Amino acid sequence: MEAFTTHTGRAVPLRRSNVDTDQIIPAHWLKKVTRDGFEDGLFEAWRKDPAFVLNQEVYKGATVLVAGPDFGTGSSREHAVWALQNYGFKAVISSRFADIFRGNSLKNGLLTVVLPQETVDRLQKLVEADPTAEVTVDLVGRQVRAEAPGHSKLTADFELDENARWRLLEGLDDISLTLREESSIVTYEANRPSFKPRTLEV
Template sequence: MDRFTEHTGIAVPLRVSDVDTDQIIPARFCVGVTKEGYGDALLHDWRLDPEFVLNQPDYRNATILVAGENFGVGSSREMAVWALQNYGFTAVLAPRFGDIFRGNALKNGLLTVTLEQSVIDELWNTIERRPDLPITVDLVRREVRASGVTYPFELDDNARWRLLNGYDDISLTLRDVEDIDTFEAARRRTLPTSHRVAMEGAIRG
């Protein structure tokens, strides 16, 4: 996945709490086998309303979502993260996230920033007054900057390290591929002959 160090973009205020993953992407759209193609389904049923915030011209190019309490609760579907990313969001700011959603997001390179509700309220007000205002999410310094105001946030060191380096689970494993190959070669020599022949045949096949 791509490295995340700092991102500056337009933000969209989603003044809704308890947005669950079935609202983020309804189950009927979770039919793909890749991570692509879910952007059109993001918050699909809400976007049928012409007045919904994502349909407003000022926010159509937003890359930062500022949401309410308990964003991403509900089922564990990873497509909810992919839909946000496919739509164009790079970071989501909220007072609290569903635990599984947040884990999925960080592992896929979508930064989730936890801020106090009072800070979210201030950001909502600022964004609505100035929809074109650029907001910066700085992972290196662990802070959000908007209209000359800095808001610090916490993120555990391991998740931050992974995002800064662009490491997902697969790329982390591949860092040790030589050690894995050495281990597997040694392990095969300890197996009974019949099992070893079967394994080697499967590898060649």
């Protein structure tokens, strides 16, 4: 996984709640067997509408998505995270993320930042007022910062559990970390009851 320390880029406001992973990447894209090439499928149905925010010239090249509450609900498809990354997003900010989506994002180095809804609203207004405003998502300092002329400077601290943060900052591979503890797995396996199910043909 690529490490995430701090990122500064322009942001795009997505004023919708309950954006499910079927909207982020529709099912027919899931037939691909790679982790790349999903960028054209990102929000595919909504992008057919010229007025959709991602189609607006001013938000071209934005790398931070400022989304409504309950982002990433529904299907567990990690393709949703890959699609956001393939398109160029480095971070997503929302007041609430669905659990599986959040887990998937942090395993791929897409930083999902939880801020209070009120702060998300302010940030959306700020980047709507000035689409050229730069937003910094700083994982080292656990802070989001944004500034635009005519708006008071926005500074918001966020929380992320220390272990997840460390893995992101270092870009660590979970499997290698777990395999350092292989002896614990072997011990656990040796003590499992014999009645536990096995999948071998009977």
